[in-house]
Amino acid sequence: MDNVTYPVTGACQCGEVTYRLLEPPLKIVACHCTECQKLSTSAFSITAIVNENTIEFFGKLSEWRRIAGNGNTVAAKFCPTCSNRIYHYNPDAPEQLKLKPCNLSNTAAVHPTVHIWVSEKQSWFDIPKNATVFETQP
Numbered sequence: 001m002d003n004v005t006y007p008v009t010g011a012c013q014c015g016e017v018t019y020r021l022l023e024p025p026l027k028i029v030a031c032h033c034t035e036c037q038k039l040s041t042s043a044f045s046i047t048a049i050v051n052e053n054t055i056e057f058f059g060k061l062s063e064w065r066r067i068a069g070n071g072n073t074v075a076a077k078f079c080p081t082c083s084n085r086i087y088h089y090n091p092d093a094p095e096q097l098k099l100k101p102c103n104l105s106n107t108a109a110v111h112p113t114v115h116i117w118v119s120e121k122q123s124w125f126d127i128p129k130n131a132t133v134f135e136t137q138p
Contacts, residue, residue: 003108010104012084017059019086021104025050028101030112032121039085043122046112048101052094061086070137 007020025048036045062080065073073092078085088098101110115127119135127133 004106008104008106010086010099010101012059012079012082012086012103014079014082014084016081017057017061017079017084017086019058020056021048021050021054021099022056023050023054025099025101026096027114028110028112029114029116031116032119032125033117034120036117037120037122043125044115046100046102046110047088048099048110050097050099052089052097055097055099057086065091 004024006024007022009018009020011018027049029047029049030044031047032044037043039045060080061077063075063077065075068074072090074088075091076085076088084103085100086103087100089096101107104110112131114132114134115121116134116138117136118127118133121127
């Protein structure tokens, strides 16, 4: 995330859950799977991979879980009032979080460099030529 001074803040839609991201994400990924299309109500979902020790959360978070196609558990933390998703994580590897960066106060530099599950992407969306692309989950 270029042109961002850290820490940077983020919040859910109603403001009851806030956070401070202390360092730049490890990478920003666009997932084109049908589950992420449902989540985002768009063509893909954007995720910033961050280490859990580089982010501070404030406010109560609720949790939702589902079993992914590969058998892993996918957990999501969200605001119990407005239901805005804040991050996802794997309960077996909680040291890395999949932050939903579109709720950052500065989203100007949120641009994915990795695109996954392009086998399920919308046909009308063109992936940038310099992006790293995976047909499914890498």
